[in-house]
Amino acid sequence: MLGMERRISRIGAWSACLLAGSVLAIGALPGTALANDGYDLWLAPADKGAAAAEVTVIGDSQTLQLAAAELRRDLTAAPLPVVLARADAPELAALGLPTAMLGAEGYLVCAATVAGRPSLLVTGNSDTGVLYGAFAAIRAQKTGGDLAKLDLTSTPKVRLRVLNHWDNLDGSVERGYAGQSLWDWWTLPDFKDPRYTDYARANAALGINGTVLNNVNASPDTLSAAYIAKAAALADVLRPWGIKVYLSARFSAPIELGGLKTADPLDPQVQAWWKAKSDEIYRAIPDFGGFLVKANSEGQPGPRDYHRTHAEGANMLAAAVAPHGGVVMWRAFVYAETDPDDRAKQAYSEFKPLDGKFADNVLVQVKNGAIDFQPREPFHPLFGAMPKTPMMLELQITKEYLGFATHLAYLGPLFEEVLEADTRAKGKGSTVAKVVDGALEGHDLTGMAGVANIGRDRDWSGSTFNQANWYAFGRLAWDPTLSAEALAREWARQTFGDDPRVVDTAVSMMMESREAVVDYTGPFGLAHLMDTGHHYGPGPWVNDLARPEWNPIYYHKADRSGIGFDRTRTGSNAVAQYAPPVARMLADPRTTPETELLWFHHLAWDWKMKSGRTLWQEMVVRYDRGVATVAHMQRQWDGVKDKVDAERWSKTATYLAIQHNEARWWRDASLVYWMSVNGLSLPEGSLAPEHDLAWYKAQRFPYAPGH
Numbered sequence: 260m261l262g263m264e265r266r267i268s269r270i271g272a273w274s275a276c277l278l279a280g281s282v283l284a285i286g287a288l289p290g291t292a293l294a295n296d297g298y299d300l301w302l303a304p305a306d307k308g309a310a311a312a313e314v315t316v317i318g319d320s321q322t323l324q325l326a327a328a329e330l331r332r333d334l335t336a337a338p339l340p341v342v343l344a345r346a347d348a349p350e351l352a353a354l355g356l357p358t359a360m361l362g363a364e365g366y367l368v369c370a371a372t373v374a375g376r377p378s379l380l381v382t383g384n385s386d387t388g389v390l391y392g393a394f395a396a397i398r399a400q401k402t403g404g405d406l407a408k409l410d411l412t413s414t415p416k417v418r419l420r421v422l423n424h425w426d427n428l429d430g431s432v433e434r435g436y437a438g439q440s441l442w443d444w445w446t447l448p449d450f451k452d453p454r455y456t457d458y459a460r461a462n463a464a465l466g467i468n469g470t471v472l473n474n475v476n477a478s479p480d481t482l483s484a485a486y487i488a489k490a491a492a493l494a495d496v497l498r499p500w501g502i503k504v505y506l507s508a509r510f511s512a513p514i515e516l517g518g519l520k521t522a523d524p525l526d527p528q529v530q531a532w533w534k535a536k537s538d539e540i541y542r543a544i545p546d547f548g549g550f551l552v553k554a555n556s557e558g559q560p561g562p563r564d565y566h567r568t569h570a571e572g573a574n575m576l577a578a579a580v581a582p583h584g585g586v587v588m589w590r591a592f593v594y595a596e597t598d599p600d601d602r603a604k605q606a607y608s609e610f611k612p613l614d615g616k617f618a619d620n621v622l623v624q625v626k627n628g629a630i631d632f633q634p635r636e637p638f639h640p641l642f643g644a645m646p647k648t649p650m651m652l653e654l655q656i657t658k659e660y661l662g663f664a665t666h667l668a669y670l671g672p673l674f675e676e677v678l679e680a681d682t683r684a685k686g687k688g689s690t691v692a693k694v695v696d697g698a699l700e701g702h703d704l705t706g707m708a709g710v711a712n713i714g715r716d717r718d719w720s721g722s723t724f725n726q727a728n729w730y731a732f733g734r735l736a737w738d739p740t741l742s743a744e745a746l747a748r749e750w751a752r753q754t755f756g757d758d759p760r761v762v763d764t765a766v767s768m769m770m771e772s773r774e775a776v777v778d779y780t781g782p783f784g785l786a787h788l789m790d791t792g793h794h795y796g797p798g799p800w801v802n803d804l805a806r807p808e809w810n811p812i813y814y815h816k817a818d819r820s821g822i823g824f825d826r827t828r829t830g831s832n833a834v835a836q837y838a839p840p841v842a843r844m845l846a847d848p849r850t851t852p853e854t855e856l857l858w859f860h861h862l863a864w865d866w867k868m869k870s871g872r873t874l875w876q877e878m879v880v881r882y883d884r885g886v887a888t889v890a891h892m893q894r895q896w897d898g899v900k901d902k903v904d905a906e907r908w909s910k911t912a913t914y915l916a917i918q919h920n921e922a923r924w925w926r927d928a929s930l931v932y933w934m935s936v937n938g939l940s941l942p943e944g945s946l947a948p949e950h951d952l953a954w955y956k957a958q959r960f961p962y963a964p965g966h
């Protein structure tokens with residue numbers, strides 16, 4: 260009976276809403292003819308000419324006031340007055356809305372009669388939930404939704420949705436291509452740059468609820484009193500937007516900062532130091548999120564220095580933050596002594612035996628693939644292999660290996676591909692997404708991290724289209740089942756307005772862009788082929804670096820007889836790290852997806868591909884296709900010249916021209932090198948390389964940004 264009343268109440272409100280809707284005219288979206296430097300990201304203000312929504316707030320929190328301000332600025336021509344209220348507001352009690360299922364951060368946006376007045380209600384169980392609901396309503400309107408029919412319910416599937424800034428205290432950003440660090444450590448904690456608020460809004464609009472401020476290659480100074488105060492000032496700005504601050508911790512900080520002789524995690528003095536340090540941080544930042552740690556990786560100190568395990572190291576830090584509700588995000592990006600013949604095996608070998616040994620508040624943070632953010636990598640074998648441990652997925656938003664900020668490469672499809680990959684750990688459908696969102700093993704502590712592409716550039720991310728990668732990460736962290744294409748469309752509409760020609764063009768370019776990069780940098784699972792000193796241009800010939808696994812030769816193993824890394828039983832047997840059905844599939848080149856063929860197999864140049872062509876011929880086809888796709892993107896962009904503001908149009912057009920040259924450079928340099936190894940010539944119809952091998956080898960970047 261009660262349920263019935265609830266229904267009626269909502270239906271009543273609906274009809275009022277629908278009536279109003281009949282005269283509804285949603286205001287035009289921001290005029291694309293206006294100059295737009297992209298600073299507003301997906302929060303470009305609504306058309307000034309349209310009537311602002313009437314917004315009432317029940318309750319007095321700062322977060323609710325911020326949510327109201329967002330709605331007043333961006334929601335136009337609302338058919339009903341908008342009411343913002345937490346679900347526990349007495350005014351909502353009689354409605355009996357189904358809010359229990361929203362959890363701590365979910366939202367509900369629907370027509371409802373509040374205090375006798377038909378309204379568009381935005382609610383949630385927390386102030387942040389309401390804020391997310393407000394942003395969802397704005398997004399719905401900007402992407403063509405009808406406010407009169409709005410009925411949105413959503414709860415995040417992942418708990419920690421976190422950006423990782425690889426920002427150094429000197430203002431540089433490791434692998435950052437969008438200018439200096441956003442954080443001005445020099446003027447913090449006193450000056451709170453308005454950009455910090457803009458950053459918080461942009462993130463909150465996506466549902467991002469955490470940020471690790473500093474590089475995983477962490478300076479011990481980050482944990483000094485002076486920097487804790489600076490981090491606290493940032494936390495104060497971000498808090499009302501539902502964003503928690505985390506810090507990367509250097510494992511040896513007890514030595515460097517504390518003057519101890521050791522950082523051994525089993526040493527009581529070391530434990531006491533971290534406990535005191537954590538207490539100090541929590542005094543300044545009561546809702547501090549916790550630590551991110553890169554240990555015993557690429558020269559960083561760690562527990563292995565003291566013959567302790569990664570679990571012992573992580574648990575020591577976990578014990579220090581546990582009383583305050585903090586977590587430790589412990590990275591599995593290690594490659595060291597174990598399995599010297601195959602770097603791709605090392606993290607699994609080291610971490611898998613530790614499953615079940617980590618404290619409850621530790622997440623193991625794993626990159627999407629076993630090497631390092633390549634344009635395409637098979638999913639990391641650790642997903643599904645550590646059922647007792649929360650596995651946090653680390654994605655890279657900044658495009659270290661996909662053309663930095665210059666090349667257009669929408670990463671939605673890359674993210675989607677890894678999330679949808681089936682680990683088969685518990686039968687069919689054991690996707691990486693289900694490992695990460697905790698559904699597969701019933702974990703409540705879950706997380707996704709994205710290495711940020713944010714800097715002080717006017718457009719934040721080095722180019723307009725790079726913003727979409729930040730956007731897609733944030734939305735997928737909220738719901739890993741969202742589609743990359745739908746997110747591209749959502750982003751394009753909010754970024755360029757609602758002209759279907761522009762939106763369709765942008766989406767089409769975005770959806771073909773990542774595969775183009777795969778094609779021109781290295782098709783069929785080739786990876787890590789870049790030149791020394793940067794991760795930008797080609798250098799498949801490089802073989803003189805100190806560590807074997809830094810050399811491209813190590814990865815492609817091309818010789819006169821064939822190309823590719825044999826990771827089957829006759830090679831490193833890395834395939835055995837996957838669940839048996841996946842391992843069986845990958846053990847045979849005929850059942851291995853062609854996109855990953857040379858990642859797992861060393862094959863003859865005349866290996867027959869599914870197309871009927873030889874491997875070599877097909878490789879050339881792909882290299883050509885990569886270059887042709889960039890040319891296609893250029894043509895498409897030319898077609899919307901009159902529809903996009905000149906500033907964003909011309910920067911994008913120029914970057915596409917650079918990309919076209921460099922795609923050609925990747926293709927030609929790679930092909931001349933492969934030909935020097937295999938002695939084959941180019942199939943009929945393929946473009947001849949412009950230069951000889953010596954010329955390509957001589958190319959050097961004078962300066963490698965971000966390194």
Ligand SMILES: CO[C@H]1[C@H](O)[C@@H](O)[C@H](O)O[C@@H]1C(=O)O
Pocket residue numbers: 425433434475476553557592631659
């Ligand atoms: C922060 O260091 C980075 C390093 O710049 C990058 O080239 C490497 O791939 O990955 C490292 C990591 O993820 O720790």
